Amino acid sequence: MEAYIDGFAFPIASQYLSEYQKIATQVGAIWKEYGAIAYYEFVGDDLKLAGTRSFTDALTLKEDELPIFGWVLFPSKEVRDQANKQVPLDPRMAELVEPLSQKNRLIFDASRMLYGGFKPLVKIED
Numbered sequence: 001m002e003a004y005i006d007g008f009a010f011p012i013a014s015q016y017l018s019e020y021q022k023i024a025t026q027v028g029a030i031w032k033e034y035g036a037i038a039y040y041e042f043v044g045d046d047l048k049l050a051g052t053r054s055f056t057d058a059l060t061l062k063e064d065e066l067p068i069f070g071w072v073l074f075p076s077k078e079v080r081d082q083a084n085k086q087v088p089l090d091p092r093m094a095e096l097v098e099p100l101s102q103k104n105r106l107i108f109d110a111s112r113m114l115y116g117g118f119k120p121l122v123k124i125e126d
Helices: 014-033 077-089 091-100
Strands: 004-013 038-043 065-074 114-118
Touching: 004 014, 004 077, 014 038, 014 065, 014 077, 014 091, 065 077, 077 091
Parallel strands: none
Antiparallel strands: 004 065, 004 114, 038 065
16 A cells, blocks of 8 residues: 545635634644654745746745745545545544635635645655
């Protein structure tokens, strides 16, 4: 069995970054309960490199938004597939996700998220 990751990127309004971070920390812990080896989320910092398309462009960021980039590491695609079935059904997820999508303030818009599952291509470790 080979490692497998789910990768994602999405915009977040800078004013909600701290609130989102608290929720994402809890979400990551839930993913680990369902078999993830590790859960990572990073906020964009150095986003321009000449000759490339930036996350800012790919996510069509608005002036007050920051890109979040992350991935969930699994021991195998099979574990990932099972987790992807179980995590959305965990009642804690509904409680955590609801504040992100309240009608009067949309913190997280899933329709703007880039997502995909990835199998290994190159692995270089110490």
